[in-house]
Amino acid sequence: MTMKENNKTRIVWREYQKEIADNNYYYARSCIRQNFFPGSEEAFIKIVRDVLGRDIFDDPHQTTCSGIAYHCGVLPFDTTMTVIARQFALMYEAGYQNFIPSCVTSFGIYTEMVETWEHFPDIFKKAKKLLKASTGRDFEMPQNLVHTSDIIYKFKDEIAAKSKLKLTHKDTGKPLKVVEHIGCHYAKIFPHHGVGGAEFPQVLAGMVKTWGGEVIDYPERRHCCGFGFRNYVIKEDRSYPLSNTKLKFESMESYKPDFIVTNCPGCTYFLDRWQYVIAETEGKTYGENGYGIPVLTYEEMAGLVLGYDPWDLGMQLHQVSVEPLLDKLGISYNPAEKYLGHNGESIGEPRKPEILKV
Amino acid sequence: MSETLYERLKQDVRFEEGLNACINCGICTANCPAARFYDYDPRMIVVTVQTLKEEEIEGLLKGDTIWYCGECLSCKTRCPRENTPGYIVQALRSLSIDTGYYKYSKKGRQQIKVKRTVGDNILKHGYCMYLDEITLEEHPEQGPVWDWYRNNAHSVLKRLGANYKGNGAGTMRDISQNDLDELRQIFVETGAEERFEKMEEYDHERK
Structure with missing residues (x-):
């Protein structure tokens, strides 16, 4: 904890300490990220194994945590609790104790179940009974439960030492201005489980600052991206996520961010896709020269810093083009390779939006 | 005598964890993304369940209101009394489906699509x-x-x-x-x- 004081005001800045295991991770995959940002799911493993030299296990038997259905209000508590218990059982069977989900919704649910079991031993017993009856498996709570962004945060200095570039403008050398958006379920439910808590989360800001960027503080910085679970899944209610995300764009616009980075798969998706919708329906774009503001996962940000090819990271699957950011960073890339398939297969290109420049 | 709806809610751990005598301050509503765009007030949901009145709680279970919440749980962070209206909504939604009361509201009936x-x-x-x-x-x-x-x-x-x-x-x-x-x-x-x-x-x- 650090504290700054003067005679007139007393400002307390609490840096919540959080134990993040050093090695031997059981990787719990995200449904949204595998489908929408598959390159980031792979980049995380590559960074952990090849750059950081750590052991990470990718289990074929894991499944969804069922979290989206749970927060949409269709699954009973006991069902999601038992699915979570099964994931922990798989971890122990594979010989691991450090559980790292890549989805923020999942991280919130895994944490919710562990907290529930710790406070209500009878519910822990019930979870054991339900899992045994349905699968024959047994489980224990993990020794260490953190989000995958916590792992990158922990090793941000090691990544900086191996970096090929900084988050600065290639011409001016000035830090790029970055909006960091933390998924609500990372620290708003259980603030003591997030680096920096809910008020001053450092998990992304720490990466940005360590790698040379500047974090923007804007009024709606901590507002939800607007996912709203059932409010997105049900088409008629989709104005809820759109309106909430637009609120954030309107709030950050004056600060002219060079890019947005998030630690939540859903947030990355909404902040990217709603820019396309707002451009096509209202003619409004939030980036420079008719482009949108590029929206990155933290692995994409780390991958660029480490010198990975943007198309190997899967950044061609964004609807908002990342090229304006690549140009500012001075990253060389081949536009002709952007939309190639496996082994250079020619598979055509996406249709261009009418308003949003790509 | 059969259980009251409030008694059934009390059996849900999220309700137990989510309600610690609300003081009706309204911080949850001020901070709520759903309240920003819907005619929705999480504070009133908590006030309603605290009345313990069967017909009031039944009204919530049969209405659209409980389905507006986006379950971001921003309310949990801000409440000075450590209440979580989002948890209370989760318990209400679950009971609404289990009692069949979700069928009475348009938003409840949408759940089949989910x-x-x-x-x-x-x-x-x-x-x-x-x-x-x-x-x-x-x-x-x-x-x-x-x-x-x-x-x-x-x-x-x-x-x-x-x-x-x-x-x-x-x-x-x-x-x-x-x-x-x-x-x-x-x-x-x-x-x-x-x-x-x-x-x-x-x-x-x-x-």
């Missing part, structure tokens, strides 16, 4: 959402890049190192039948299958 997408995806694919099921017609916000990606999924995903529809580990792998069977058994054992069947039965009766 069941048929993310709910069924879990048992069919082992994922809450799945590339093959997400069409541009249902999700026009995905944009043209999604259309291109879906049409070329095998090649694009292979380039990115994924294992789409493959066996074993990896991004977008097929979940094995044994693992899907375990998920289904969990649904049977914990009441989700029975809940899903009832939701389908009601929807067929309605039509």
